[in-house]
Amino acid sequence: GQNIDQPTEMTATEGAIVQINCTYQTSGFNGLFWYQQHAGEAPTFLSYNVLDGLEEKGRFSSFLSRSKGYSYLLLKELQMKDSASYLCAVKWQAGTALIFGKGTTLSVSS
C-alpha cells in the first residue's frame, strides 16, 4: 500500500549475502522499519531507519536514503533459518500505524 515496493521473491544459498530493496513514497516520511515473518507467525522487528545511512545489527544491516525514497536490508552469512518473508514498513506520521509493503519471500538453500 501507499507505493511501497519490494521484490516478491528472492533466492540465495547458505553463506551468501543478499540485499532486499524497498522503495516508498517520500512525502511525509517519518521512519522505515524492516520486519521478518516466518509462515504462520507474527512479524518480528529487525531494524529501524529514519536518518540517511547504514544501521548495522550483527548479520543484518539496513540502509536508508530519504531523498531517493529507498532502503535496503542486507543479510550476510545466510543461514537456512533466514528463509522467511521480509517486510518493509513505513510510518508517514508520528504515532500512526505502519504501512507494510507486500513482503519479499527469501528462500535460502544449501
Added chain:
Amino acid sequence: GAVVSQHPSRVICKSGTSVKIECRSLDFQATTMFWYRQFPKQSLMLMATSNEGSKATYEQGVEKDKFLINHASLTLSTLTVTSAHPEDSSFYICSAALPSSNQPQHFGDGTRLSIL
C-alpha cells in the same frame, strides 16, 4: 519476552458466529493500538487504529459495523468480528507502540480465524 499479548491464538467456528479477539500491552500503556489482517501469501493490511477512550479509525473498505473495536483501557483493545463468514477467515494481528516515533510496533502473536 512478549510485550503485546493477543488471545486467542486460533479460533474455528461456524458461519454466523461472532468472535472477540483481545490485544493487551503488557509492559506499557498504549493509547493507540493497531489491527491488521493478513490473507495467505499476502502482506499485513491495516484495518483500523484503536484509540483509548474514543472511536476507532477504520481504513477504507473496512466495515466498522462488521469489525467492532473497543479500547476501554490503556492496556486492552478488543476486535469483534460480528456474524463471521468464511471470507472473514484470516490471520488477525494487533500491535502497539510506545508514543515515541522511533519505537517499533510490537506485535501480538496473531489470531488464526477459520470460519466453516
